[in-house]
Amino acid sequence: MQPRPRMIPEATVARLAVYLRVLAGLSGGGRSHVSSQELASAAGVNPAGLRKDLSYLGPCGVRGVGYAVPALRERLARALGVEQQRACVLVGMGNLGSALAGYAGFGSRGFTFVGLLDADPARVGDLVGDTTVRPVEDLEAVVAEHGVTIAVVTTPAEVAQSVCDRLVAAGVRSIVNFAPQALTVPAGVDVRQVDLSVELQVLAFLDQQKGVQLVPDTLPTDLTAVAAAR
Amino acid sequence: MQPRPRMIPEATVARLAVYLRVLAGLSGGGRSHVSSQELASAAGVNPAGLRKDLSYLGPCGVRGVGYAVPALRERLARALGVEQQRACVLVGMGNLGSALAGYAGFGSRGFTFVGLLDADPARVGDLVGDTTVRPVEDLEAVVAEHGVTIAVVTTPAEVAQSVCDRLVAAGVRSIVNFAPQALTVPAGVDVRQVDLSVELQVLAFLDQQKGVQLVPDTLPTDLTAVAAAR
DNA sequence: GGCTGTGAAAGTGTTCACAGCC
DNA sequence: GGCTGTGAACACTTTCACAGCC
Numbered sequence: 001m002q003p004r005p006r007m008i009p010e011a012t013v014a015r016l017a018v019y020l021r022v023l024a025g026l027s028g029g030g031r032s033h034v035s036s037q038e039l040a041s042a043a044g045v046n047p048a049g050l051r052k053d054l055s056y057l058g059p060c061g062v063r064g065v066g067y068a069v070p071a072l073r074e075r076l077a078r079a080l081g082v083e084q085q086r087a088c089v090l091v092g093m094g095n096l097g098s099a100l101a102g103y104a105g106f107g108s109r110g111f112t113f114v115g116l117l118d119a120d121p122a123r124v125g126d127l128v129g130d131t132t133v134r135p136v137e138d139l140e141a142v143v144a145e146h147g148v149t150i151a152v153v154t155t156p157a158e159v160a161q162s163v164c165d166r167l168v169a170a171g172v173r174s175i176v177n178f179a180p181q182a183l184t185v186p187a188g189v190d191v192r193q194v195d196l197s198v199e200l201q202v203l204a205f206l207d208q209q210k211g212v213q214l215v216p217d218t219l220p221t222d223l224t225a226v227a228a229a230r
Numbered sequence: 231m232q233p234r235p236r237m238i239p240e241a242t243v244a245r246l247a248v249y250l251r252v253l254a255g256l257s258g259g260g261r262s263h264v265s266s267q268e269l270a271s272a273a274g275v276n277p278a279g280l281r282k283d284l285s286y287l288g289p290c291g292v293r294g295v296g297y298a299v300p301a302l303r304e305r306l307a308r309a310l311g312v313e314q315q316r317a318c319v320l321v322g323m324g325n326l327g328s329a330l331a332g333y334a335g336f337g338s339r340g341f342t343f344v345g346l347l348d349a350d351p352a353r354v355g356d357l358v359g360d361t362t363v364r365p366v367e368d369l370e371a372v373v374a375e376h377g378v379t380i381a382v383v384t385t386p387a388e389v390a391q392s393v394c395d396r397l398v399a400a401g402v403r404s405i406v407n408f409a410p411q412a413l414t415v416p417a418g419v420d421v422r423q424v425d426l427s428v429e430l431q432v433l434a435f436l437d438q439q440k441g442v443q444l445v446p447d448t449l450p451t452d453l454t455a456v457a458a459a460r
Numbered sequence: 461g462g463c464t465g466t467g468a469a470a471g472t473g474t475t476c477a478c479a480g481c482c
Numbered sequence: 483g484g485c486t487g488t489g490a491a492c493a494c495t496t497t498c499a500c501a502g503c504c
Binding site: 008010013014017018021041042043044079080081082086088094095096098099100102103105106109110111149150152173174175176180182183188190192193194195196197198199200201202203204205206207208210 | 238240243244247248251271272273274309310311312316318324325326328329330332333335336339340341379380382403404405406410412413418420422423424425426427428429430431432433434435436437438440
């Protein structure tokens with residue numbers, strides 16, 4: 001009976017955010033229309049994939065012409081929920097935490113950091129952007145006060161789980177975790193794990209493979225030798 | 231004729247890096263063996279998936295017992311190429327760049343930042359970790375001097391492409407790009423694009439969806455209304 | 461009994477090719 | 483002619499179930 005409100009795949013959601021950013025730049029340039037080819041190239045994806053992504057929002061282009069930049073922009077913003085401002089807290093004000101808190105891009109994309117927390121008394125009171133760092137003890141109070149549902153964890157790995165537990169208990173339902181530590185959470189809470197060092201590691205692996213492929217003529221009889229040479 | 235050196239899927243490579251980190255922690259605890267269940271739980275993945283991942287390296291566990299911690303650790307390190315140290319450069323010493331440069335985890339995983347570069351004269355000369363920030367003009371010299379093949383870009387978006395071009399011209403073949411800007415590179419060069427704000431955006435979307443799902447009884451006749459209400 | 465290793469199945473995401481419309 | 487929208491094919495991952503071994 002339900003024709004379904006059309007589920008949007010997660011991979012698509014991530015790319016929609018990228019398209020929105022590219023459109024913002026394009027919009028500043030005063031462009032009125034853009035083709036899937038052009039948009040895809042600027043976003044670094046395949047044109048057909050981009051069209052499929054956009055089609056999840058329903059038809060939103062004009063055949064033979066392309067996409068109207070302002071209309072598409074508004075549609076994307078609405079689909080992603082950027083229109084309404086969301087209150088976030090950030091726990092762990094090391095270099096990474098400071099980088100994220102100071103990133104100007106967040107404000108325009110619907111995120112406001114209403115709380116910057118740190119366990120180190122030396123850091124409490126510092127001004128990052130226009131927000132003052134508060135002691136981690138205030139966590140529950142900040143979450144309750146602003147009705148925070150999204151949190152960013154940039155603490156050392158050892159304390160990430162306990163911080164996470166406190167966040168969840170206080171009512172946070174969505175967490176981005178940069179600490180190299182898997183978090184366990186109750187059902188209904190989303191965690192996105194981001195491991196910066198893994199990116200480098202994958203590159204190193206690919207790099208190494210390139211080296212191996214440059215010498216494909218050496219054909220060892222023993223397969224384990226190849227694996228070992230990796 | 232070739233039984234194939236067994237290609238390892240990229241998704242698996244990324245997880246192998248995580249397993250290696252977990253094992254390092256476990257190894258410090260003096261454990262001699264570990265089951266796929268335990269390792270998977272600590273890494274935040276499915277046990278069957280973990281076993282499949284490890285099976286790409288060939289059999290490396292003991293049935294009925296589990297995996298020998300030191301042996302598995304060494305095998306993973308070899309597969310990922312962590313044993314040999316790799317020279318990297320990092321361009322753009324803002325907060326994010328500093329966070330990455332200061333991350334102690336890299337050293338133990340085979341990465342050494344031999345060059346920290348920035349275009350801002352005010353930042354040149356700063357000491358980050360035990361490396362001095364150099365002017366971005368030195369890029370080609372540093373890459374050539376140390377035979378750098380891996381670079382991390384944490385510059386503003388506007389200059390990311392030109393920095394990338396210089397890196398590639400200098401001989402870099404693998405790039406992690408944190409600037410919100412798609413990079414175009416010649417064939418043979420790998421780019422991994424990391425967009426930190428996209429993670430938050432996806433969470434916001436999921437968060438919003440939860441809210442919608444809490445009121446599933448409202449069954450509007452018009453589908454577009456649902457899409458719009460997003 | 462317990463746990464690994466792995467084919468087979470299910471699910472997800474990507475690419476292709478072309479019909480449909482301007 | 484050009485470009486969107488989309489079903490169908492394809493590729494990639496994940497999950498399941500169980501055979502094989504200690």
